[in-house]
Amino acid sequence: MASKRNNGSGGTSHALMVKETISAYLFLLPFLIFFVGFVLIPMVMCLRTSFFDSTMGRADIFVGLQNYVTMWNDEIFRKALLNTVIIVVVAVPTVTAFSLWVASVIYQMGGRLRSFYRCIFYLPVVTGTVAVTVVWKWMFNYYYGLVNYLGKTVGAIENNVNWLGNEKTALWCIILILFTTSIGQPIVLYVSALGNVDPSLVEAAEVDGATNLQTFWRIKWPQVMPTTLYILVITTINSFQCFALIQLLTSGGPNHSTDTIMYYIYYKAFKLFEYGYGNAMGVFLAVVIALFSAVQFLVAGKNNE
Amino acid sequence: MNSSVRKRTPYRIVSAVIMALLAIFFVFPLYWIFTGSVKTAAAINAPAPQWFPMEPTMTNYNKLFSNPALLWLFNTIFIAVVAMAITCLTSAMAGYVLAKKRFYGRALLFTLIVCAMALPKQVILIPLLREMSALRLHDTLWAVILPTVGWPFGVFLMKQFSEGIPTEMLEAARIDGSGEARTFVSIVLPMVKPGIGALAIFTFITVWNDYFMQLIMLNSNTKLTISLGLAQLQAEMATDFGLIMAGASVAAIPILTVFICFQKYFTQGITMGAVKG
Incomplete structure (x- = not known):
């Protein structure tokens, strides 16, 4: 950002800057109306309401930190937090590693084939959560599902399994579907990043007798590090916000075994109209995500030096 | 150079095969949506799944x-x-x-x-x-x-x-x-x-x-x-x-x-x- 400061031949006289500022804000105005009105104000309202007992059709009552105390003692919240953490801890590394592997295979292919695969892995994202979810719900169905049929055919299971209705399996089914809808974007990013790795470095390493694995870890991996970092951040944010899959597949059941924080916020705020409590959990989630992003950026900043 | 090319080949074949299987896995849900939409109720509720819609119907639409x-x-x-x-x-x-x-x-x-x-x-x-x-x-x-x-x-x-x-x-x-x-x-x-x-x-x-x-x-x-x-x-x-x-x-x-x-x-x-x- 700072490197661009030598812009403008007239120097940075105050009067010129004021003139520039006025015209700049005229250009920014349309965006700012929407950004302030429908992003910044709601963010501030979210924080404010989290200190109130708030519901439909009556004035909010100030309760201080009560919502946060309730949250801390709420067993269902803790269960939802645990599930969310499991989803994040399982999904983020597998999505990142898998998409890096796929990208490193397909980026060396010819242009057509590369586009083809990139497109294939993006299909579940584009198809839309609801359409993807309903077909998986059918495939996981106890009586009519393909998964049970195939499982019995190959002898992996003896009797039908109620995949989505069983506390032990439901969360894993959700993680699998989340996985298939999460790798499209990372693959696109990795294919582009690997394509930008300096080919002369790779050739030099190969001439020196480096194995493929050595070339990968010593040369390609450090160069795609900024991309890896970005992928870690966006996948973490998306996994923390896992909602639609839960709402459509299990509604948090059986027995809250698949509640995530986002689903629980939805349940409390939009089913029971406990806006204050919902917002407190929202603030908590936002803080956790912000911390994760900050830590990942700090770690990467150190690696780059 | 020759050795590195030879070393790479089996890995390439294996990964090409895995990639093709993965492609099938990722396209399959879409295939199942489209074929399912033209299947009859009998075909859908049959004990063994019908891999291809035998008697396509527009009833569902x-x-x-x-x-x-x-x-x-x-x-x-x-x-x-x-x-x-x-x-x-x-x-x-x-x-x-x-x-x-x-x-x-x-x-x-x-x-x-x-x-x-x-x-x-x-x-x-x-x-x-x-x-x-x-x-x-x-x-x-x-x-x-x-x-x-x-x-x-x-x-x-x-x-x-x-x-x-x-x-x-x-x-x-x-x-x-x-x-x-x-x-x-x-x-x-x-x-x-x-x-x-x-x-x-x-x-x-x-x-x-x-x-x-x-x-x-x-x-x-x-x-x-x-x-x-x-x-x-x-x-x-x-x-x-x-x-x-x-x-x-x-x-x-x-x-x-x-x-x-x-x-x-x-x-x-x-x-x-x-x-x-």
């Missing part, structure tokens, strides 16, 4: 269109197109200014934009719902459109694209006496066209699939989007898989077509929109 599915589709297209058009215009203007002008408050504004992008969008849905109710926009299509336009990803993307405009060209236009608005229309817009293409397609697909926002903002049967309509069918007729797959096909086909036609722009948008370092 007839049943689907006895619901206002066309209206749901129209609502979705309206939301996506309007949000896309406004986002492209406001983002192109704001992105250009952030990339090419020095002004008071620029650093602060840019920081706010990047921070907002790192926060979970869904968290602000509770206050947004109350805001929309206060504005009497709840349960209208605008309740979905307006917050989408405010999301700053587009501005970030257009800033990235606008960095590529040569400053000399802007200077030259200024010296020729071109006003700010004319410079923007005649110089900036043509140069960031690929960026606008990428943003347009990206916004269209994101809005089309933003199920959570639609779920919170829209209630009446005549205001639903195709995703919401499909979710409603699924909730009401959970085991009529033929009907639900017909709904899923109708929801998926338009957006898949758009994606496949404009894939190049879309890929570019994802790559340029990455916040790095």
Whole structure:
């Protein structure tokens, strides 16, 4: 950002800057109306309401930190937090590693084939959560599902399994579907990043007798590090916000075994109209995500030096 | 060199095979949606799955269109197109200014934009719902459109694209006496066209699939989007898989077509929109 400061031949006289500022804000105005009105104000309202007992059709009552105390003692919240953490801890590394592997295979292919695969892995994202979810719900169905049929055919299971209705399996089914809808974007990013790795470095390493694995870890991996970092951040944010899959597949059941924080916020705020409590959990989630992003950026900043 | 080529070959064959299997795994759900939508109830409830629809039928689609599915589709297209058009215009203007002008408050504004992008969008849905109710926009299509336009990803993307405009060209236009608005229309817009293409397609697909926002903002049967309509069918007729797959096909086909036609722009948008370092 700072490197661009030598812009403008007239120097940075105050009067010129004021003139520039006025015209700049005229250009920014349309965006700012929407950004302030429908992003910044709601963010501030979210924080404010989290200190109130708030519901439909009556004035909010100030309760201080009560919502946060309730949250801390709420067993269902803790269960939802645990599930969310499991989803994040399982999904983020597998999505990142898998998409890096796929990208490193397909980026060396010819242009057509590369586009083809990139497109294939993006299909579940584009198809839309609801359409993807309903077909998986059918495939996981106890009586009519393909998964049970195939499982019995190959002898992996003896009797039908109620995949989505069983506390032990439901969360894993959700993680699998989340996985298939999460790798499209990372693959696109990795294919582009690997394509930008300096080919002369790779050739030099190969001439020196480096194995493929050595070339990968010593040369390609450090160069795609900024991309890896970005992928870690966006996948973490998306996994923390896992909602639609839960709402459509299990509604948090059986027995809250698949509640995530986002689903629980939805349940409390939009089913029971406990806006204050919902917002407190929202603030908590936002803080956790912000911390994760900050830590990942700090770690990467150190690696780059 | 020879040894490294020989070493690479078995790995390449194995990975090509795995890749093909994965492709089948990723396409299969779509295949199952489309074939399921034309299967008879008997074929769907048969103990062994029918891999290919033997006696294709349109019954499921007839049943689907006895619901206002066309209206749901129209609502979705309206939301996506309007949000896309406004986002492209406001983002192109704001992105250009952030990339090419020095002004008071620029650093602060840019920081706010990047921070907002790192926060979970869904968290602000509770206050947004109350805001929309206060504005009497709840349960209208605008309740979905307006917050989408405010999301700053587009501005970030257009800033990235606008960095590529040569400053000399802007200077030259200024010296020729071109006003700010004319410079923007005649110089900036043509140069960031690929960026606008990428943003347009990206916004269209994101809005089309933003199920959570639609779920919170829209209630009446005549205001639903195709995703919401499909979710409603699924909730009401959970085991009529033929009907639900017909709904899923109708929801998926338009957006898949758009994606496949404009894939190049879309890929570019994802790559340029990455916040790095």
